[in-house]
Amino acid sequence: MAFINYVTQIQFDFGAIAQLATECDRIGIARPLIVTDAGVVAAGIVRQVQQQLKDMPVTVFDQTPSNPTEAAVRAATAMYRTHHCDGLIAVGGGSSIDCAKGVAIAVSHEGPLKTYATIEGGSAKITANVAPIIAVPTTSGTGSEVARGAILIVDDGRKLGFHSWHLVPKSAICDPDLTLGLPAGLTAATGMDAIAHCMETFMAAAFNPPADGIALDGLTRGWSHIAEATHHGDNRQARLNLMAASMQGAMAFQKGLGCVHSLSHSLGGINPQLHHGTLNAVFLPAVLRFNAQAPNIRDEQRMQRMAHAMGVTLAPASTAETAAAQLANAVQMRNHELGMPKGLAQMGIVETDFALIIERALRDHCHATNPIIASPADYHRMLEESM
Secondary structure (H helix, E strand, C coil): CCCCCCCCEEEECCCHHHHHHHHHHHHCCCCEEEECCHHHHHCCHHHHHHHHHCCCCCEEECCCCCCCEHHHHHHHHHHHHHCCCCEEEEEECHHHHHHHHHHHHHCCCCCCHHHHCHHHCCHHHCCCCCCCEEEEECCCCCCHHHCCEEEEECCCCCEEEEECHHHCCCEEEECHHHHCCCCHHHHHHHHHHHHHHHHHHHHCCCCCHHHHHHHHHHHHHHHHHHHHHHHCCCCHHHHHHHHHHHHHHHHHHHHCCCHHHHHHHHHHHHCCCCCHHHHHHHHHHHHHHHHCCCHHHHHCCHHHHHHHHHCCCCCCCCCHHHHHHHHHHHHHHHHHHCCCCCCCHHHCCCHHHHHHHHHHHHHCCCHHHCCCCCCHHHHHHHHHHCC
8 A cells, every 4th residue: 555645844945044033932942952063054144043033042063074973963962851852853964964863862762773764664654753953954865854864873784764744844944055065966966966866766666656756757857957057146036946945755665765875874873974865966876777668667657757757868669778878878968068076986895895895785775766786796797897
């Protein structure tokens, strides 16, 4: 049976940050902990947020790493308790929002964080007692502001997913103005993350027509505007559409993701210095080619429909395989245009890394929702093609 759920209240517009105090009042947050990172503080965005909160007592945790860790969650949780906070305002990219979700669990649930990881059977253990979150994204990539999941590196080094409808932020304030100063490299990497979300969730086999429609529209917006947003970061319409694509990708990926993410989660846990969106961009072409053989991809012409959304011209009566090949080429060309790494080798990955990457990818929660289940040999081939 399909389960379809869209539950987040979203403020989406230029200047939407002005609604922050109102949203705190609505939700009942009077002593917030702002969870962010040093870069967002340096950009002056946290100061803008604090100005909106006027005389409200605010505590700031600004040590979120680029791949959020259980250690960072512990440190932020300690601040939350010390200052008697009653809610969280996550300000930043997916890392800060996911870190805040980890804090929301930790302040109200006992035991190590891995207890609540999806692949450990922990989703059902996450209760409504989680701390309330308001999410203020400053990048256009993960869409974590409207999603039920968080990705965190736990103490044993694994990069795990945490999923519960209780983790969906009570409010998402999506203000494209906050992304105008994002550097080109981060705009490209986070934007390709959003595009990967739209494509992977559209390829997933679960029955969810609303998610499919949202994913295709998000793909159109993201693909059409990522280059302009990257190369001309002050283009407000490009920023608005890229932020919409990010939000839509996350709204849709309740269907599930796939091998792009099982591989990027695995490798990102092994080397936390690698950017998640960059990894997605590099893995996407090989996974597109692999997925062409899936029954739902063939029967529902999903490669062809994505090509149409992206403006990729196909020959009449193109097969799933030929469409996938053209899509893979289009992604590789776009990666080059955006200045992304050519492949894994350029990122320092060598073939001796493959065994551990594959081992962890097979255990990732996204592995099971790929439209066709990958074997270790399939993953090895995808890694080779991504080098």
